[in-house]
Amino acid sequence: MAMQVAVEKLFAIMPFLFGIGFIAPLIAQSMAVWGWEAPSGMSPIMLGLLIGGSWGLYATIRGRWI
Amino acid sequence: MTDNPSTPDTISQEVFDRQEADGSALPLAADDRLDRHTRVDLLKQERAIAAKYQGGPMWGYVVAALGGFAVWLALFPLTMFGVVHPLITLVVSTFLTVAGYVTCHEAMHDNIAKRGSRYRWANQLVGEVSLLPIAVPFSMGRVTHLEHHKHCNHPEKDPDYTDEAPNWWMAWYKTWWNRQPRVDGTINRYKTVCMALDTRESRIALKQTMVVQLIYLATLFTMAWNGYAIAAAVCWWLPRQLGLSYIRYFLSWAPHHPREGQTERYVQANIFKSHVGHFLSMCMETHLIHHLHPGIPNHKTRAAYLEMKPILEKRGVDCSAL
Known part of the structure; x- marks a missing residue:
């Protein structure tokens, strides 16, 4: 039962985890492939975490990605 | 067989x-x-x-399912190490994802081998491997698909009713919309249906769905943070998204539209x-x-x-x- 509750809590924040776990590195690696620079001297992964994290947080709160 | x-x-x-x-x-x-x-x-x-x-002979489905699964798996290292171009991977993996549903669909209806047949294991094997590209276990696919047949076009009891849309372009949109985290469509509806059924099969389906989804996400996260995010995207993430939309459109919306009252x-x-x-x-x-x-x-x-x-x-x- 405790396991089930833990997994349910994990899935409840999964969009946020997806944002930092997948979207962030995907953005960083895509920028590297296409030779794009992050603004304001930021590293690509920092930009990825900023976008992926905030987008994932939005999806977690709203229940939809857009 | x-x-x-x-x-x-x-x-x-x-x-x-x-x-x-x-x-x-x-x-x-x-x-x-x-x-x-x-x-x-x-x-x-x-x-x-x-x-x-x-x-009749169903070996073709078994060969297609196992061969397709092997190719799909092989695409991961082949793409990660630059042997196959990501765009080719995307096209092939999406095709295999859609084709996997066709072979699994036969297994859902026991058409590969009936219960009691000495080839029954093949039915189970085809079902298990065919749905992995969409990150859904065979048990969940089977329980909900049989419910779809039992209660076809019933607004509450048909697990696929949420695919209904007034026209083709809204139907494509709906396939994406139904996959949103807290929208009552596709996998969320499937989980609700399984919880309501509360049978041994539906409880197993729920547990296996949780395991398969965790494996799917853990694979994406691990690949991504080890420098293979693009490979993960074109091998599994994007083909799953595109494949699910294609499957929902052609297998659920197009053959059943309009659904209302057509029971x-x-x-x-x-x-x-x-x-x-x-x-x-x-x-x-x-x-x-x-x-x-x-x-x-x-x-x-x-x-x-x-x-x-x-x-x-x-x-x-x-x-x-x-």
Whole structure:
């Protein structure tokens, strides 16, 4: 039962985890492939975490990605 | 892998028996002028034709499922190490994802090998490997698909009812919308249906769904943080998104639109002409035949339809498309 509750809590924040776990590195690696620079001297992964994290947080709160 | 072709499929047998037991009229699509004797006679003719197409060699599906799964798995290292271009991976993996549903669909109806057959393991194996590209376990796919057949087009009981949309472009949009984290569609609806069923099978399906989804996400995260995010995207993430939309559109929306009120036997699914042809629409143009006789393998539904067409027309089925 405790396991089930833990997994349910994990899935409840999964969009946020997806944002930092997948979207962030995907953005960083895509920028590297296409030779794009992050603004304001930021590293690509920092930009990825900023976008992926905030987008994932939005999806977690709203229940939809857009 | 060849089962008795004269054995009627369980769902159509169940429907037939229930109607006989109730003593109620066999449901008709349009022409209710037919008397009971004519209707029973037509049903017997229909079932005789169906029996000819049920069963037969199914090794092709087993080879396709295992071969497709092997290629899909191989794409991961081949893409990660630059042997295969990501765009080629995306196209091949999306095709395999969609094709996997076709082979799994046969396993859901026990068409690869029936219960008690010495090849039963093949049915289970095909089902298990075929749905992994969409990150859904066979158990979940099977439970919910059989519920779809039992309660076809029922707004609450049909797990696929949420795919309904007023037109084709809204239908494509809906396939994406239904995958949003807290929207009551596709996998969220499937989980709700399984919880409501609360059977041994549905409880197993829920547990396995959780495990498969965790494996799917852990794989994406691990690959991404080890420098293979693009490979993960084109091998699994994007093909799953594109494949699910394609499957939902051609397997759920197109053959069942419009869904509202279409719950009787001969109106549950349509005969329609697909713009992408019979093969690329996963043989769904003759989906009504599948709902009438799920024991007929997917590749035989067109031939069965053509032979059954005069009977279906007498039933009032609109056969003008094909």
